[in-house]
Amino acid sequence: MNIAVEDLTVTLAGRDVLCGVDLLAAEGEIAGLVGPNGSGKSTLLRTVYRHLRPSAGRVLLAGRDVRSMTPVEAARRIAALPQERGSDFEFTVREIVAMGRAPYQRAFAGEDATDREVVAAALDQVGLAGHEGRAFAALSGGERQRVLLARAFAQQPEVLVLDEPTNHLDVRHQVELLALLRARRRTTLISLHDLNAAASLCDRLHVLHDGRLIASGPPREVLTPELLAEVFGVRATVLEHPLTGDPLIAFDHRAAVTRQDQARV
Incomplete structure (x- = not known):
């Protein structure tokens, strides 16, 4: 399932933060967003996962405007790891990850065996099996990052939208995270500050500067x-x-x- 951004403009506080952006993450492809601070990367990602409404243009998931989807339908298709992440949740690691199963559960219904299996697998994938009972607020920044990524995996989406997922991770866990994303081969739109990580991970790069798209293509062609x-x-x-x-x-x-x-x- 692909994500296509068409002629996207986002206006915040009277200023065009994005202006006429067109880009694509093809099915099974990892597409990276790179650019200086303030170039519009996070704004674009927030628009893709419906946190922001575009002033013009649209975001299409397999040809369908994401704004036409119900919240539950969108949550089953797109999982997001935003930059703004709370640090004082009074929940355990497992409770945080289990929140990813909410789009699949009926109101007031508890977990079933499938939910438990998916949560356990997601924790194992990010290297946190055995840490289910730890308090989220007591974790290091890198550990919190991995918990929230596990929550996204537990959502079993068709598309992952990740905003700087390697922030706060040490080198080993950065390498492991990038390897995990490669192995999953799910349609992914990801912003990264580390250009070498972006060159290694991404099939396609989109370069943003001052809210405009100035280059797109394979990393080898773009990073000159x-x-x-x-x-x-x-x-x-x-x-x-x-x-x-x-x-x-x-x-x-x-x-x-x-x-x-x-x-x-």
């Missing part, structure tokens, strides 16, 4: 030194990763790109 200078204001070269063959961006941490440099790009 010229684009990195123009959009991110950094000097960099793009190499081949010696272990994986993926594009590997080597940044010049000693100097930023000046306006004069950008004018020459």
Whole structure:
């Protein structure tokens, strides 16, 4: 099942945060959103999972406008991991993950065997089997992140929408999370600050800058030194990763790109 964004404009507080954006996450594809802070990545994702209403344009799930779906239908199809995540939930790890089963349960009905199996599998996938009884509020930031990802997995969606899911994760858990997303091969729209992670994980990249889409395509075609200078204001070269063959961006941490440099790009 694919996600298509068509001519999307989102206006907040009288300002167009996104303007005329078109992009695609094809069925089974991991499509990444990259761009500087304030470029509109989170706004776009919030519009995809219906937290925000577009001023113009639309978001289509397999050709159907997501705004036409009921909340339950949308929740069965799209699971989101937003950046704004509460840290003081008075729930256990298992209770948080079990919330992902709500779209499948009748009102006032309890869990059934399927719910229990799905929750257990989701916890195991993120490496938290055996931690069901821990208080969510007592977890580290990385542990909370994995619990909320397990909740998204327990929702069994057709599409995952993930906003900076590697935030607060140490290197090992970042690598494990990216490997897990690759293995699941579910249609995924994901924003990432780490460009090397995006180059390794994503089949397709969409580059946002000042609310507009300025480039789309395979990471190897999109992540050029010229684009990195123009959009991110950094000097960099793009190499081949010696272990994986993926594009590997080597940044010049000693100097930023000046306006004069950008004018020459």
